[in-house]
Amino acid sequence: MSDAEEERIVADMRVRLRRRAALIVLTCVAVLATEFVLVMGFHMVTLPVRWLPMAEVTAIATLVAVAGCAATYWATRLPPEALSPRITLRDSDRVQRILARVYLFYPFILSVMAFNTVMIAHRVLDRGWRILDVLGSASYLVNIVFYLLLLSGWRMGRVVRLIYQDELFRSFRTQGYIAGFWSVLVGLLLIFALGLTRPAWAVEALPVLIAVGVSVPAATIALLNRRAERDA
Amino acid sequence: MPDRRLVVRLKAARTEAGLTQAELALKVGVTRKTINTVENGVFVPSTILALGLARALGVTVEALFSLAPDVELDS
Numbered sequence: 461m462s463d464a465e466e467e468r469i470v471a472d473m474r475v476r477l478r479r480r481a482a483l484i485v486l487t488c489v490a491v492l493a494t495e496f497v498l499v500m501g502f503h504m505v506t507l508p509v510r511w512l513p514m515a516e517v518t519a520i521a522t523l524v525a526v527a528g529c530a531a532t533y534w535a536t537r538l539p540p541e542a543l544s545p546r547i548t549l550r551d552s553d554r555v556q557r558i559l560a561r562v563y564l565f566y567p568f569i570l571s572v573m574a575f576n577t578v579m580i581a582h583r584v585l586d587r588g589w590r591i592l593d594v595l596g597s598a599s600y601l602v603n604i605v606f607y608l609l610l611l612s613g614w615r616m617g618r619v620v621r622l623i624y625q626d627e628l629f630r631s632f633r634t635q636g637y638i639a640g641f642w643s644v645l646v647g648l649l650l651i652f653a654l655g656l657t658r659p660a661w662a663v664e665a666l667p668v669l670i671a672v673g674v675s676v677p678a679a680t681i682a683l684l685n686r687r688a689e690r691d692a
Numbered sequence: 693m694p695d696r697r698l699v700v701r702l703k704a705a706r707t708e709a710g711l712t713q714a715e716l717a718l719k720v721g722v723t724r725k726t727i728n729t730v731e732n733g734v735f736v737p738s739t740i741l742a743l744g745l746a747r748a749l750g751v752t753v754e755a756l757f758s759l760a761p762d763v764e765l766d767s
Contacts, residue, residue, distance in 0.1 A: 545721070550714065552723035628726040628735050688729050 470551055473542040480536035487528025494524045514591055548619045555623050560685040563678035566607060570671035573600050577667035585660050600667065607674050611636075611681075632684040636677035643676040644669065694733030697763045702756050703731045705749045719748040 498517045541547070548555075577600045580593045609615065611633075613624035623629060647669040655662030706716050706727075713731070717724040722741065729735035730745070737745070746753045759765075 546718060549718055549721070549723060552717075553725060556723065556725065622721075623723070626723045626726055627738060627741055628723065628729055631735065688725055688734065 466547065466550065469539070469542050469547055473538055473547070473551065474554075476536045476538060480532055483528070483532040483535065487525060487532060490528055491521050491525045495521045511591060514595065518595070543617075543619050545619065545622055548622050552623055552626065555620075556626075556629060556685055557689070559623070560682040562610070563682040566611075566678035567671075567675040570604075570607070570675050573603060574667045574671035576600070578664050581664040581667060585663060604670055604674060607678070611674065611678055628688065629681075629685075632681045632688075633677070635684060636680040639680040640673055640677035644673040647672055695736050696733075697760050698733060698736055699758045699760055700731060700733050700756070701758075702727075702745060705751055705756055706731075709749050711749075716745070716748060720744045 495517055498520060577597060580596045580600075583590070584593050584597075613621060616624065624633070651662050651665050651669060654665060706713070709716075711719070713727045714724045717727045720727075720741065721744070726735065726737075726741075730737050730741075742753050742757060746756055749756070
């Protein structure tokens with residue numbers, strides 16, 4: 461394959477990926493709008509929340525999300541020649557930059573989610589489980605799992621794995637995991653000490669520790685990647 | 693921060709071979725950033741990568757990497 465041909469494939473791939481990002485944002489907006497319309501339609505703002513309407517809202521919003529993701533994949537699927545190891549490595553700088561940007565957002569997103577989950581834990585310990593508490597904590601756990609998968613590259617495609625398995629990026633990830641291990645260990649000791657005097661506070665602090673355990677490796681990888689780019 | 697224990701002559705060997713960082717990266721199967729950080733001494737490559745780089749450039753590993761003269765190895 462000539463250089464010009466490779467340039468054309470990379471340019472085409474970038475256009476498709478930009479389109480994909482726009483469609484993902486559009487899908488998110490559609491899911492939020494669907495939930496808003498349905499919640500208002502069920503008058504759930506004024507009435508006590510019940511499982512049936514909540515299940516319907518969740519199911520319909522999930523359907524919208526699945527339809528949006530499927531349409532996005534179909535409309536922006538990459539041609540086979542763009543998925544070759546050679547093209548992936550050519551585009552690796554950009555992919556690693558995007559990954560690092562996403563990782564840098566982890567602490568911000570997860571701190572907001574962790575704060576919400578701390579409030580949920582406080583309410584649950586105080587008054588027992590309610591529907592929104594179940595959904596809130598389940599949503600937090602699903603997000604944590606999703607962010608962990610993105611961080612580890614587990615079950616990613618063969619081509620994406622090339623980026624994750626790149627020797628430099630792998631060393632960044634190792635350093636990130638080490639930083640995460642120590643931050644979680646220190647956090648656990650603090651929570652243990654807290655639990656000796658205020659057991660309820662220790663339980664409420666656990667979502668923060670989980671967020672720290674995911675955010676610290678992500679932020680470390682992002683900062684190391686940024687430093688490597690600065691040295692380039 | 694570059695590792696002062698290692699002397700890296702990768703950039704000179706690559707330039708001599710008439711390759712860009714991206715071209716060498718493609719030959720070895722790593723990203724361009726990996727090549728760049730190895731050249732700057734910021735990242736110390738594994739033995740496998742060092743051997744791969746030497747093979748891609750048609751030189752020995754010792755021609756690319758050597759220990760700094762003032763490095764003392766524990767006996």
